[in-house]
């Protein structure tokens with residue numbers, strides 16, 4: 001059956017067997033003062049809908065670089081990346097932004113919350129970008145924060161929150177548009193053990209209940225152990 | 240695209256609200272510049288209105304000529320026909336009495352009243368602002384007593400206006416039918432318009448009419464200066480002739496009909512000064528607006544500078560927006576709109592400041608002088624529009640460069656900060 005990769009699968013016709021994303025022979029190199037650095041040499045793997053995948057590897061092995069490619073924040077130097085049935089390597093910047101906003105949620109190690117904005121406003125940003133009107137936006141953000149156990153922190157600003165609380169706000173923000181994929185780059189890297197456990201619990205629980213896939217970069221064997229599958233990066237190659 | 244535009248605007252407003260300090264910081268130059276611009280436009284508008292109102296009340300609507308014929312007239316009605324033929328649309332005699340009469344109210348006598356003999360049509364040539372009563376009508380020509388319209392200053396002194404008499408040799412009862420609003424710039428303290436009519440004939444022209452001329456009382460007067468106000472078409476070349484030669488020449492072709500030999504005895508000049516005032520106000524406004532624009536330019540540089548600095552500081556924030564799905568276009572709109580919002584806030588502050596100053600000035604001037612009717616100190620709509628419009632424009636200009644920088648920045652690099 002020929003597949004038109006330009007058109008995203010519509011919910012009804014999408015076969016459940018199709019993977020959410022597929023990277024094939026993806027490479028990424030940088031040129032620093034005339035010298036070429038090959039960071040990703042050959043990455044090939046796929047992630048099913050609702051699957052939890054841990055990406056592990058030594059520091060500098062290219063895990064973050066790979067995640068940037070998966071998140072459409074960066075373009076690979078070669079190879080193909082099909083997300084949700086769309087060959088992203090051929091897409092223009094505008095459509096990539098739209099796909100990113102609609103289909104992908106990010107959780108960063110350094111949270112990347114907007115300073116000076118309340119938790120509620122932070123969670124609302126993707127909804128603003130998605131054109132959700134104010135009142136529905138507020139209601140949705142509140143609902144998500146309450147689900148994260150932050151119902152009493154709606155109007156706090158990031159600097160008034162603990163690290164674990166900030167990451168929960170970030171998680172709520174990543175979930176606000178119900179993405180099919182959540183990308184988390186060392187989400188617990190800046191947190192203590194207790195908060196780490198709690199964040200991972202919530203991330204996995206929320207993802208499972210929404211049938212969202214998770215790709216999480218981690219150094220923590222405990223986290224990796226909870227994933228459905230582990231992808232290891234060694235010298236820019238997936239294993 | 241439409242909702243990436245609205246998203247940009249929403250983010251911009253939220254951003255400006257969240258960064259009040261930054262917003263205020265970059266405002267200052269714009270406040271001064273926009274304030275200056277609003278004041279210039281308001282002052283120009285006020286000057287224009289004042290000059291127009293003053294001019295129309297005291298010198299006539301555009302275009303009014305003052306025509307003086309020196310010498311003895313043999314036929315005044317022929318002259319008046321010729322004034323119309325030469326292009327006059329409205330005309331009124333404008334005659335200083337040959338011998339200044341006095342006014343009497345009770346036992347008080349006023350000898351320093353400026354009298355002018357006029358026709359009802361002067362009301363079409365000048366804007367008469369009546370405080371009480373009315374201007375002359377054709378019916379007043381039938382009046383047995385001379386008919387007057389006096390200015391308010393005089394009316395206040397006269398008291399009971401029904402008991403007034405006029406005279407130079409003997410006292411005559413007069414009818415005062417109207418009181419004119421005094422303006423801030425009235426030249427004479429006490430002034431009175433006297434309707435040219437059979438009843439005022441002797442007072443104005445100082446002649447006892449010869450029996451043979453009884454049918455036409457205006458023929459053959461002893462007055463040697465005969466003045467008229469003549470309103471002509473403003474597009475008539477005669478309206479733009481600085482020495483009045485065109486109109487004088489037109490009259491001179493038939494001046495023999497009314498007994499004048501030479502064109503040198505005919506003096507014409509334009510009395511209303513709309514054109515000159517316009518020119519002066521335009522030059523002044525241009526100069527002041529130039530200064531305002533320079534100030535505004537300095538303000539623009541301020542906003543631009545703050546914009547560039549903050550875009551650098553906000554690389555991480557802008558990259559975060561991108562990661563959350565903001566398109567380049569949305570981000571561009573957000574950054575430009577932030578500058579526009581900042582400038583508009585500055586513009587509103589300036590507008591409020593100007594409003595406060597102008598209102599205070601209005602209260603003070605109202606105590607000191609009386610402005611012509613219909614003229615008041617205030618900020619006209621045009622000033623509001625120009626002020627806020629230029630503020631928005633400055634914001635737009637100042638926002639574009641930082642916005643382009645914001646687009647170019649790498650998302651991945653921004654997130655690594």
Ligand SMILES: Nc1ncnc2c1ncn2[C@@H]1O[C@H](COP(=O)(O)OP(=O)(O)OP(=O)(O)O)[C@@H](O)[C@H]1O
Pocket residue numbers: 030031032037039057058059060061062063064065066
């Ligand atoms: N923009 C860039 N320019 C040049 N080199 C880069 C760039 N981005 C990443 N690199 C290099 O690519 C390599 C992989 O970086 P990356 O951040 O993906 O590693 P990582 O696996 O996430 O490491 P860590 O576990 O420490 O976060 C590093 O050696 C890094 O210096």
Ligand SMILES: [Mg+2]
Pocket residue numbers: 063064065185
């Ligand atoms: Mg990394």
